[in-house]
Amino acid sequence: MKITSAANPRVKAAAKLRERRGRDEQRRIIIDGVREIARALAAGVELVELYYFPGLATDHEHQHLLKRAGEGRGMLIEVPPHVIEKLAFGQRVEGVVAVAKQPQQSLADLAPPPGSLIAVIEGVEKPGNLGAILRTADAAGVAAVIVAGGGTDLYNPNAIRASLGAIFTVPVCAAPSPAVLDWLRARQYRMLAARVDGASDYAAADYRGPLALILGSEAHGLSDLWRGEDIASVKLPLLGQVDSLNLSATAAAAVLFYEALRQRRET
Amino acid sequence: MKITSAANPRVKAAAKLRERRGRDEQRRIIIDGVREIARALAAGVELVELYYFPGLATDHEHQHLLKRAGEGRGMLIEVPPHVIEKLAFGQRVEGVVAVAKQPQQSLADLAPPPGSLIAVIEGVEKPGNLGAILRTADAAGVAAVIVAGGGTDLYNPNAIRASLGAIFTVPVCAAPSPAVLDWLRARQYRMLAARVDGASDYAAADYRGPLALILGSEAHGLSDLWRGEDIASVKLPLLGQVDSLNLSATAAAAVLFYEALRQRRET
Numbered sequence: 001m002k003i004t005s006a007a008n009p010r011v012k013a014a015a016k017l018r019e020r021r022g023r024d025e026q027r028r029i030i031i032d033g034v035r036e037i038a039r040a041l042a043a044g045v046e047l048v049e050l051y052y053f054p055g056l057a058t059d060h061e062h063q064h065l066l067k068r069a070g071e072g073r074g075m076l077i078e079v080p081p082h083v084i085e086k087l088a089f090g091q092r093v094e095g096v097v098a099v100a101k102q103p104q105q106s107l108a109d110l111a112p113p114p115g116s117l118i119a120v121i122e123g124v125e126k127p128g129n130l131g132a133i134l135r136t137a138d139a140a141g142v143a144a145v146i147v148a149g150g151g152t153d154l155y156n157p158n159a160i161r162a163s164l165g166a167i168f169t170v171p172v173c174a175a176p177s178p179a180v181l182d183w184l185r186a187r188q189y190r191m192l193a194a195r196v197d198g199a200s201d202y203a204a205a206d207y208r209g210p211l212a213l214i215l216g217s218e219a220h221g222l223s224d225l226w227r228g229e230d231i232a233s234v235k236l237p238l239l240g241q242v243d244s245l246n247l248s249a250t251a252a253a254a255v256l257f258y259e260a261l262r263q264r265r266e267t
Numbered sequence: 268m269k270i271t272s273a274a275n276p277r278v279k280a281a282a283k284l285r286e287r288r289g290r291d292e293q294r295r296i297i298i299d300g301v302r303e304i305a306r307a308l309a310a311g312v313e314l315v316e317l318y319y320f321p322g323l324a325t326d327h328e329h330q331h332l333l334k335r336a337g338e339g340r341g342m343l344i345e346v347p348p349h350v351i352e353k354l355a356f357g358q359r360v361e362g363v364v365a366v367a368k369q370p371q372q373s374l375a376d377l378a379p380p381p382g383s384l385i386a387v388i389e390g391v392e393k394p395g396n397l398g399a400i401l402r403t404a405d406a407a408g409v410a411a412v413i414v415a416g417g418g419t420d421l422y423n424p425n426a427i428r429a430s431l432g433a434i435f436t437v438p439v440c441a442a443p444s445p446a447v448l449d450w451l452r453a454r455q456y457r458m459l460a461a462r463v464d465g466a467s468d469y470a471a472a473d474y475r476g477p478l479a480l481i482l483g484s485e486a487h488g489l490s491d492l493w494r495g496e497d498i499a500s501v502k503l504p505l506l507g508q509v510d511s512l513n514l515s516a517t518a519a520a521a522v523l524f525y526e527a528l529r530q531r532r533e534t
Contacts, residue, residue, distance in 0.1 A: 136518045141506035169507070203529045237528060239408035240436070251403045251521035254514070258522040259529075261504060262470045 039165030056095025116143035131162025198235030306432030323362025383410035398429025465502030
């Protein structure tokens with residue numbers, strides 16, 4: 001079908017998905033960009049609508065995406081540039097924006113393979129940072145990412161974009177921290193929490209076997225819930241010449257994920 | 268002194284420093300934020316003006332900064348909120364914005380201690396990414412960062428901000444890639460270039476001794492200049508389940524800098 005007006009009720013409903021309130025009310029998300037939509041489709045995310053402007057959707061990648069989306073139950077909607085611009089976010093306008101059902105993954109559903117490396121991120125401040133961490137988790141083979149802490153807006157457009165779609169390919173869910181801790185204990189994950197006051201150097205730790213890496217936010221670190229006899233703490237060396245310039249959450253996650261991968265590949 | 272109008276010529280000249288053209292013409296830079304300015308001062312950057320709004324500069328950190336700046340040759344300028352807002356960038360308004368002489372560091376001046384680990388970043392796309400890499404370099408004890416490639420705008424406000432001021436504490440300079448390569452060869456740095464098609468795994472490489480880690484941009488990688496018999500290439504494992512989702516430059520730098528630090532601390 002074709003829609004030519006940005007005032008069309010469908011378009012207006014889709015535009016509301018850029019805000020959290022719209023996502024919560026409609027239980028849908030909005031995905032911008034050909035790669036991100038393709039990754040969502042590949043991961044089984046259910047498209048509802050795919051808005052496209054033909055003039056920007058001429059290359060092979062776009063054509064392939066339109067064909068695949070058309071084969072599913074999603075509705076292809078041809079729109080003029082000003083409608084795509086209304087739906088797109090950020091500076092990039094790729095000519096395709098999708099509306100999808102919000103993936104529902106609860107802690108109870110999360111079932112990484114036995115012996116996996118998983119990551120817990122508590123209190124992540126910016127959706128873009130969460131996206132960057134998910135992207136690194138994907139590359140490093142982290143089997144699942146649990147976002148701990150109340151009120152996390154997992155499918156914020158900035159998180160989707162910064163993840164380049166890894167938010168759909170890495171199993172991910174959000175849950176309150178106490179529930180996450182219970183989940184980890186019940187499944188007997190060994191827990192390694194990264195803290196600036198960690199008891200030992202990260203490089204001296206053993207990252208093999210079933211392991212949960214627990215990271216806090218840059219500004220607030222981890223809550224005290226993550227102190228306990230069954231939770232080891234590690235720190236990253238900080239050699240900065242000036243005052244306490246700690247690592248960004250993104251950089252800390254990259255270092256820890258790849259150190260874990262390095263050790264796990266050696267065995 | 269006090270300035271109350273945003274139309275004051277000094278304020279207008281300072282506001283122009285947010286754009287590259289203004290920085291190039293005036294050979295000055297603008298620094299926003301109390302920590303960033305403090306780090307610049309500590310690193311010997313020469314302040315020209317410090318604009319402050321007293322209502323937002325009440326805490327110890329601000330007072331200390333104003334005192335230090337007042338002791339130097341920089342001029343303290345009290346302004347109302349709307350002038351600070353005109354000068355500040357981003358969402359954060361901390362009540363202090365400094366104008367400083369642009370630090371002049373050329374390749375010829377750069378003299379890291381013998382045996383150092385240094386980093387070369389070629390073609391970095393976004394000032395924010397450069398800032399994030401500088402921040403990680405500071406934490407990991409990288410002795411100098413050379414930004415290779417034409418036209419790099421080192422002191423872009425976004426680079427300063429994302430570095431949290433590390434851009435002033437880590438020795439940094441920009442130069443064309445061929446000049447950087449000559450510089451490294453003349454000083455007999457061993458060179459390790461990170462590439463997606465690298466010859467060996469990054470974790471199998473030796474990072475000890477005088478070493479230059481060479482990183483390219485996320486979109487374009489490294490130019491072919493960085494292929495040669497005296498340049499080893501390494502790659503980071505990418506286990507992503509979908510298509511070629513490579514690491515961000517920030518994440519790749521973090522992994523390499525900390526692997527180097529890990530090995531160098533062991534010896």
